Amino acid sequence: MTNDYRPMWTGLGLNLEAHDALLKVLGEAYQGTFLSQKNHPEGMSYFDFVMSEVHGLRIKELQDVRSEGRKVVGTFCVFVPDELILATDAISVGLCAGAEFGFDEAERFLPRNTCSLIKSFFGFKLNRVCPYIEATDLLVGETTCDGKKKAYEIFKAIQPNLYVMEVPQMKTAQDRALLKSEYLRFKEELERLTGVVITAERLKRGIQLVNSRRKALSRLAVLRAADPAPISGLDALLINQVAFYDDPVRFTDAVNKICDELEGRVGAGEGVVPQGAPRILLSGCPMAVPNWKLPAIIENAGGVIVGEESCVGERGIRNLVDDNGGDVDTLMEAIVGRYFKIDCAIFTPNPERLDHVMDMVARYHADGVIHYALQFCSPYMVESYRVEQELSSRGIPALRIETDYSQEDAGQLRTRVEAFLEMIRK
């Protein structure tokens, strides 16, 4: 990092010693996983820079913005509509954490049998190593899974500015009404927090900002249908991860810029892997920074990931919000309509997700699907059975992986992934 951010971190209450340790691990992981890749596109330099400054410059920007009276809202889930947050001129940042850090402390509050993602945000908070949590004026949790839903109750005692939003579990008209009612309640909460009244004009701008980001990310996704793929799955995942932290306008420009470069590659038939390398669709749980374990194993073994059927990936970005409405209620309806389509495994039944996995396999010419579930994530763990069944019935190779944030199973995963790629190659 270019500046001395230590006074800022101290001001945010971080534990500098633990934070140094985290940054060291993060930096090494990034170096080893990303910067050593072959044919790293030039346009990745922006995202490499963002990552190198993820706890530095970006936090400084947040603090600068806060000093002007604007607010920062932290979220844990793609069900929280960024459109509303941006409509108030607040900044939205994703708070899901992807590192095994502070799990011992987390387990003082939570059952051992809790997924790594939840333990991780507890661990980051309890160890005071996450400048985002500390720079946040409002944290937004949601009732997606049992683990998060109940863990937020304990988290609120540690982090009183936590707000919890309910997400329905089915897709009936009554469920849609519940989601709308929750989005209206959230809108009021944001208006109270920021002192800004969300007008149709503001809401439209919020929708357009997020739509532009989604369009750019979808443009990137589509380019990966080419054989050879013009960008590694690791790089594409990183871009999707950065989407949760970065300024949306600057980010969207950077994504479009790298897409221009990648279009050149596709046109020239160039790629990051030899043509014919096994093309893998990753499907399942979200991967938060720096959770790159499985993608790194897949790509180091000679596969290339051509799509992520995940919240940090296509589940988070597909479907735009109609911005044609002229009044707040019409625009709110459009927002509800878009988010109500999300095919997260928390819904029952959830046939849309199976359809979407099959659709992605076809669109991105995937040779096989690796289903990734965090251990103790019941919704995705249970649903993986049906995903595998559906894939098998169509003769599409599938591998189900259950893992966590530790490195303990890396060797075993490598063996399984290599065998899977070998099977595809034959």
Added chain:
Amino acid sequence: MTNDYRPMWTGLGLNLEAHDALLKVLGEAYQGTFLSQKNHPEGMSYFDFVMSEVHGLRIKELQDVRSEGRKVVGTFCVFVPDELILATDAISVGLCAGAEFGFDEAERFLPRNTCSLIKSFFGFKLNRVCPYIEATDLLVGETTCDGKKKAYEIFKAIQPNLYVMEVPQMKTAQDRALLKSEYLRFKEELERLTGVVITAERLKRGIQLVNSRRKALSRLAVLRAADPAPISGLDALLINQVAFYDDPVRFTDAVNKICDELEGRVGAGEGVVPQGAPRILLSGCPMAVPNWKLPAIIENAGGVIVGEESCVGERGIRNLVDDNGGDVDTLMEAIVGRYFKIDCAIFTPNPERLDHVMDMVARYHADGVIHYALQFCSPYMVESYRVEQELSSRGIPALRIETDYSQEDAGQLRTRVEAFLEMIRK
């Protein structure tokens, strides 16, 4: 059992060999756990008989009733309103299973990290050893926890007459509307199944039947406040378990009869344990037949369980439904109002449950609380932290147990429970 039920079981498609093995284990467990107790009340002979005929006479009754054209509805949760089922002259039976049976088969469909209760109903079905499931015209699941919600999707492929009801996760007006809408949908489903239109008169009768059962069980609960307790926790639990299977009128009479006997005991200062034996409140997950492991350990160690803060216990029976309404909508509103008060750990936040635990400790003069959670049951596992915190802040001894349906941890549990009772005695 008094009759040869084998032709009936064969007719229901049971696997007789596996079923014989199950009945043998069940019979031995019942003999060892219940019939060896001291001061077993005479009124328990009815429930002992019911248990001895649980797969025999009761199933024959269901089949006889079905041959008359009436229907049997199986349920997995106290959120499914028996009032509606009884209003159609259908019979309601609880299908939660409490034995480690067929887990290997269940794990072909479900993650290993699934709670025993879910694995158990899968195992019973896959091994064809549960005559209740096979004698059921409609099975009703619900979206209470992630595990059940998602497992039902897989179960439906095995058991097509499964119907799933949504249960909300918060307690806002919108959540109440969702629950009401789901109860109205269920009412329509029952009307379709049975061909019976649920009139105000029928609904009132259903409400009164269930209220009478709840009143009798509450009468039993209150008697356990006496010191010495007039009935063991095991016997009281068994009565609560039988409530899910038995004919409600006959059952209610039998409960009131044993209450008469127990009132005599209380008046005479007689009990099942010496005065001063450690009085334990059990709090947490439901215990389905034959899940008697932890209560048996507690009472064999010299404690006496004086209340169950559980769905098979006070969470399932408290609060009556107002039966004063003159029309279906008013009665439906009363039903929704009663069930919406249930303080299951699936709700967030759920302060009512903490209050209720404290209230039960006071009312039943408990010396300590043992919180029981099934392994991988996130809602109760996570909430147990706050239950323990609240108890500790009031100086009430608390012990948190996480277990499953196996006997492997019985020795370890015994040691922990004995130490806990010893601590209370001092």
